[in-house]
Amino acid sequence: MALNVGPDFKQRWLNVPDAVRQTFIDDLSRICDVLKPESQIQEWLITDQKQQQMSFEIIEEAYAKRKAELIEEARLRKQLALERKLDKKRAEQLAYVERLKQDEIRQYAEQSQTLALIRQNIDREIQTYTARYHKNPEGIAFNFAQNLSIPDHAMLSELESVRVRLELEADSLIEKSVNAFRAELKAAAQEEIEYILKNSNFSDKKIES
Incomplete structure (x- = not known):
């Protein structure tokens, strides 16, 4: 089963x-x-x-x-x-x-x-x-037209500006030099007058202007 x-x-x-x-x-x-x-x-x-x-x-x-x-x-x-x-x-x-x-x-x-x-x-x-603004080598002429690719009118304008600036600086230096020279002349003249008065018979007299 x-x-x-x-x-x-x-x-x-x-x-x-x-x-x-x-x-x-x-x-x-x-x-x-x-x-x-x-x-x-x-x-x-x-x-x-x-x-x-x-x-x-x-x-x-x-x-x-x-x-x-x-x-x-x-x-x-x-x-x-x-x-x-x-x-x-x-x-x-x-x-x-x-x-x-x-x-x-x-x-x-x-x-x-x-x-x-x-x-x-x-x-x-x-x-x-x-x-562009470095100092030029001594004894060597700098050729602007050859070394700078700048238009002529721009270069002329730049050169004119430089010329005017140099002239102004030169005038200022000349004026300073003239003033300094005048001051030195005046000081030398004053010293000369004082020396003369000190060593002359007129040292006690009043100098009339």
Whole structure:
């Protein structure tokens, strides 16, 4: 006689709690005992009734425990999934902050490079303008027409300005020299008069102007 245990019996049997499997085995063993010739049916029925109640309690307790374990496992899986999600979000935030940091470093480097280029351009312009007004080498005539690419009218205007400035400076120097010479003449004349008065017979007389 074949026993129909249903599909996937092995998998279902292995999935039940150990206490439930052991209870089923004990029940089957007890049923086998009743088939023995020396078994007393009435005593077996009384014992079987008690054992069935105990088996029911064991099975109920085992499934309640298994249910609690499944709930705890589900909670742990949910907590683990949440922690993984938080870790992923935290990693994304750290990566975002790192990208911002690298972007700031890049912008700072670009700005520094731009400022350095601007500073170099300014230095070159200063050197260029300074070179236009450097002192001419001694003993060498400076050829404006050959060395400066300046229009004739601009060059003439610049030369005229230089000529006027030099004339004004020359006039100022001449005036200062004349004034200084006059002061020296006046001082020398005063000293001469004082010397004459001191060493002459008219030292006590009043000089009429």
